[in-house]
Amino acid sequence: MRYNRLRISEDANSRLRSIRQRTGVTPNLLIRVAIMMSLEEGPIRVPAPDEKGPEFNAYTLTGDHTALIGAMLRHVEETEGESQPLGDDEMVARLRAHIHRGVGTLSVRAKSIVDLGRLAVCA
Amino acid sequence: MILRSIELENFGLYAGRQRLDLMPTRDRPVVLFGGRNGAGKTTLLEAVRLALYGRRALGARVGQSEYDEHLRNRVHVDANGRASAVASVGLEFDYAEAGIVQHYRVSRRWIVRGAKVVETLTLEKDGAPVDAVPREEWHGFLQELIPPGVSQLFFFDGEKIAEIARDDPDEGLAEAVRGLLGIELVGRLRTDIGLFLARRNRKDDGGSAERLQAVVRDRVALQKRIGDLAEHVAELKTRHTSLERAANNVRLRFTAEGGDAADRRAATEAERNEVRNQIAQREAELRDLANGLLPFAAAPRLLRRFATALSQTGETGRREEAEALRMRLLGWRMAGEPAREASWKDAHWQDLDAFLAAEAAAVTGTAGHLAGLDAAERRRLAAKVADARDAVPARVSVLVRDLDALQRRIRPLEAELVRAAGKGATVVLDELLLSEKDVGAAEAELKARSEELKQLEYQKLTLEREEKRLVNAQNEVDAGEQRAAIATRVGRVLQQYEERLLHHKLAQLRTEFVERFNHLARKGGFVADVRIDPTTFDATLIDRSGTEIRKSSLSAGEKQIYAIAMLWALARTSGRALPMIIDTPLARLDSEHRATIVERYFAEASHQVIVLSTDTEVDDELLERLSPNVSHSYRLDYDPETRSTTATPGYFGQEDQRALQQA
Numbered sequence: 001m002r003y004n005r006l007r008i009s010e011d012a013n014s015r016l017r018s019i020r021q022r023t024g025v026t027p028n029l030l031i032r033v034a035i036m037m038s039l040e041e042g043p044i045r046v047p048a049p050d051e052k053g054p055e056f057n058a059y060t061l062t063g064d065h066t067a068l069i070g071a072m073l074r075h076v077e078e079t080e081g082e083s084q085p086l087g088d089d090e091m092v093a094r095l096r097a098h099i100h101r102g103v104g105t106l107s108v109r110a111k112s113i114v115d116l117g118r119l120a121v122c123a
Numbered sequence: 124m125i126l127r128s129i130e131l132e133n134f135g136l137y138a139g140r141q142r143l144d145l146m147p148t149r150d151r152p153v154v155l156f157g158g159r160n161g162a163g164k165t166t167l168l169e170a171v172r173l174a175l176y177g178r179r180a181l182g183a184r185v186g187q188s189e190y191d192e193h194l195r196n197r198v199h200v201d202a203n204g205r206a207s208a209v210a211s212v213g214l215e216f217d218y219a220e221a222g223i224v225q226h227y228r229v230s231r232r233w234i235v236r237g238a239k240v241v242e243t244l245t246l247e248k249d250g251a252p253v254d255a256v257p258r259e260e261w262h263g264f265l266q267e268l269i270p271p272g273v274s275q276l277f278f279f280d281g282e283k284i285a286e287i288a289r290d291d292p293d294e295g296l297a298e299a300v301r302g303l304l305g306i307e308l309v310g311r312l313r314t315d316i317g318l319f320l321a322r323r324n325r326k327d328d329g330g331s332a333e334r335l336q337a338v339v340r341d342r343v344a345l346q347k348r349i350g351d352l353a354e355h356v357a358e359l360k361t362r363h364t365s366l367e368r369a370a371n372n373v374r375l376r377f378t379a380e381g382g383d384a385a386d387r388r389a390a391t392e393a394e395r396n397e398v399r400n401q402i403a404q405r406e407a408e409l410r411d412l413a414n415g416l417l418p419f420a421a422a423p424r425l426l427r428r429f430a431t432a433l434s435q436t437g438e439t440g441r442r443e444e445a446e447a448l449r450m451r452l453l454g455w456r457m458a459g460e461p462a463r464e465a466s467w468k469d470a471h472w473q474d475l476d477a478f479l480a481a482e483a484a485a486v487t488g489t490a491g492h493l494a495g496l497d498a499a500e501r502r503r504l505a506a507k508v509a510d511a512r513d514a515v516p517a518r519v520s521v522l523v524r525d526l527d528a529l530q531r532r533i534r535p536l537e538a539e540l541v542r543a544a545g546k547g548a549t550v551v552l553d554e555l556l557l558s559e560k561d562v563g564a565a566e567a568e569l570k571a572r573s574e575e576l577k578q579l580e581y582q583k584l585t586l587e588r589e590e591k592r593l594v595n596a597q598n599e600v601d602a603g604e605q606r607a608a609i610a611t612r613v614g615r616v617l618q619q620y621e622e623r624l625l626h627h628k629l630a631q632l633r634t635e636f637v638e639r640f641n642h643l644a645r646k647g648g649f650v651a652d653v654r655i656d657p658t659t660f661d662a663t664l665i666d667r668s669g670t671e672i673r674k675s676s677l678s679a680g681e682k683q684i685y686a687i688a689m690l691w692a693l694a695r696t697s698g699r700a701l702p703m704i705i706d707t708p709l710a711r712l713d714s715e716h717r718a719t720i721v722e723r724y725f726a727e728a729s730h731q732v733i734v735l736s737t738d739t740e741v742d743d744e745l746l747e748r749l750s751p752n753v754s755h756s757y758r759l760d761y762d763p764e765t766r767s768t769t770a771t772p773g774y775f776g777q778e779d780q781r782a783l784q785q786a
Contacts, residue, residue, distance in 0.1 A: 024406065025413050032418035040422035068419070068504055075429050113406045114530075116413060117523040120420035121516050 001070035001091040005055050008096065012103040013053035019106060023113040028060050033116065034102025035069060035095065039076050041105075047093055048100040073098070124269065125731050126171070126702050127215035130230070133199035133207035135166040138767035143167075145702075147731050147754035155749070156735045157775045158759030163768040164735035167759075168278060168706050173197075174214040174229050176271050177244065177262060191240040194233050202766045209234050213245075218268060225249060229265065269701060276694045277729075280706030300632075300660045300693065309621040316614040320607055335593040342586040349583060352576045359572055363565040370558035377555050388540060395536040402529045405522050412519060419511035420519065426512045433505050449479035622657075628696060629655050635692035636662075643684050643719050662689065679711045687720065691728060702731035709740040721745045726752040738775040746774060 016027045126145040131137040158164045172180040178190040198210045213230035228247040246253045246261045256264045652665040664672035709717050756774040
């Protein structure tokens with residue numbers, strides 16, 4: 001998966017802002033957690049509702065972990081899902097969808113920074 | 124004043140430059156000029172006046188162009204009818220100022236260029252240009268030295284005398300007398316004062332006085348209100364201060380009684396802060412982890428599956444190896460080389476082949492996209508995944524446990540702090556609140572009253588300002604009235620002064636005149652008195668018997684005597700020591716009168732008497748009578764050939780005399 005910039009949904013953006021206030025963790029890191037939480041739930045079929053949120057560039061968003069995240073996304077979507085290779089555009093669209101879904105879940109479960117830790121321990 | 128010399132250059136009949144000495148020798152005041160009609164005697168008198176007065180010599184109101192024209196006409200014209208381009212008149216004289224005799228030299232020089240005349244005035248004092256007075260003021264300065272009005276009485280010709288002797292009241296004489304006696308000045312002063320009085324504005328100021336009264340009344344009332352209010356404000360201030368003091372006491376008590384709780388509170392706070400610090404530390408670590416692999420730990424099941432997939436993909440070589448091994452096995456079965464040690468049955472071969480085939484096939488299914496990764500990348504990902512699965516959750520769980528414990532510790536501490544804050548807020552607090560409320564109320568009241576006071580004071584200030592303005596206006600009126608009163612008084616005094624001065628001067632003039640007249644008249648004691656009208660200055664002679672002598676009854680000669688006596692008396696009354704210049708005074712006199720004039724008038728009129736005479740006036744006989752008083756004499760000779768006059772020392776017939784003396 002290759003991408004330079006990515007716009008998240010407006011809904012995700014507003015939720016991220018409130019989570020950030022509660023946890024003190026920057027949105028890009030929260031998005032990473034959200035992606036993983038969504039991927040944990042399995043392949044996604046519903047695309048993100050819009051791209052009205054702020055734009056992140058690839059390095060800010062996934063940084064050193066771009067390859068790993070890409071691989072895991074592909075693993076979930078291809079290997080465990082449709083089993084057919086996806087184009088880059090489709091991959092990015094799926095990633096956006098996962099962000100949207102993950103942020104939704106995160107906003108429910110992460111009330112503080114400790115909760116973020118708990119997500120990593122108890123899940 | 125004494126005239127030293129006169130210098131003429133191309134002036135009138137005088138061609139070239141001629142300097143005539145006018146300085147009389149000791150005890151001989153008369154300088155005699157002899158000249159026939161048209162020889163230039165009057166020109167000499169004119170030159171003196173011109174040198175001193177310039178334009179003013181022609182009269183009081185003479186325009187510059189008229190003056191220029193006059194100057195152009197007074198330039199000498201030679202026998203060929205050519206006018207000189209340059210002309211000048213100059214005068215040297217001594218003038219005593221404050222007891223010191225100063226030597227002056229005045230010269231007027233004019234250049235004629237067509238219609239234009241350029242005049243240059245030179246004024247020297249003791250050989251150097253006068254610098255105490257600016258050049259523009261020189262004219263005025265000269266007129267100050269010898270006022271033109273006065274000079275009329277000293278520098279005169281026969282015509283003047285004839286005029287004075289006329290029967291009807293004389294305008295010119297009246298003016299001369301006024302100017303001479305200094306009465307003119309007083310009169311002008313009086314007129315100025317009258318103008319000042321007339322100009323003064325006599326506005327009725329009743330309205331402003333009323334307004335002033337009202338303002339003063341208002342101001343007094345306001346003053347009283349301000350006083351009351353100020354007292355009230357002062358009271359309020361005292362009350363406010365005492366209330367504040369009371370409130371302060373309550374506050375101190377409140378603090379003191381809550382002191383115990385405050386002490387404990389400090390310790391609790393310290394502990395809470397320590398816990399908070401620890402929490403913050405751990406949270407920071409969590410955030411750090413969030414920047415690392417913690418997010419991946421949030422998907423543990425996926426991590427497990429992904430790790431499996433990775434590890435399976437990691438065995439991609441195995442599939443080829445299995446296939447290759449199966450191929451080699453099949454090849455070995457077909458070829459039988461190297462030789463088989465045991466006996467292999469088909470079933471064995473098939474089992475082995477199936478195993479290898481299954482082995483090769485099993486891996487193919489899971490290879491997927493991960494197959495595209497090279498071994499190094501796969502190892503990196505695998506290491507990360509392993510960390511995310513094991514190390515991160517382990518560390519995170521420690522942090523989470525710590526944080527939970529710390530939260531449990533901090534909760535009671537904070538609760539205690541809240542309780543501590545609430546402590547002491549008991550009865551004392553109520554008291555404190557009450558007293559603070561009192562203070563607030565007092566403060567509000569004080570503020571309101573102070574504001575009111577300030578407003579009243581501003582009103583008072585406004586009233587005071589208006590009062591001041593009105594008083595000033597009234598003072599102005601008063602001062603104006605005072606000035607007017609003074610002016611009126613001064614005017615009255617001046618009038619009196621003028622009257623008395625006139626009276627005094629006229630009395631002096633009367634005495635002088637009677638004395639001079641009888642001194643000159645053939646009939647000694649012919650006139651006993653003279654009455655001079657103080658307004659018209661018309662003189663009426665009175666004889667011994669007290670009867671009026673009508674001027675018309677005087678003979679022509681007597682009239683001339685009368686005129687000379689009048690001029691002489693005026694000159695003496697003026698109190699100025701000026702030289703006399705007398706032009707042809709003897710025309711109508713008989714021989715007896717002539718002798719008297721020559722002996723008594725010429726010799727005594729002044730310290731310097733310049734007599735301009737024809738040969739018939741001062742003839743040989745008179746010359747003999749006059750000669751003891753004559754310093755020196757000149758004869759003016761007109762040469763019709765050169766159309767010019769030259770002055771030579773001597774007098775008519777003196778050649779004869781000299782010849783006589785020689786003989």
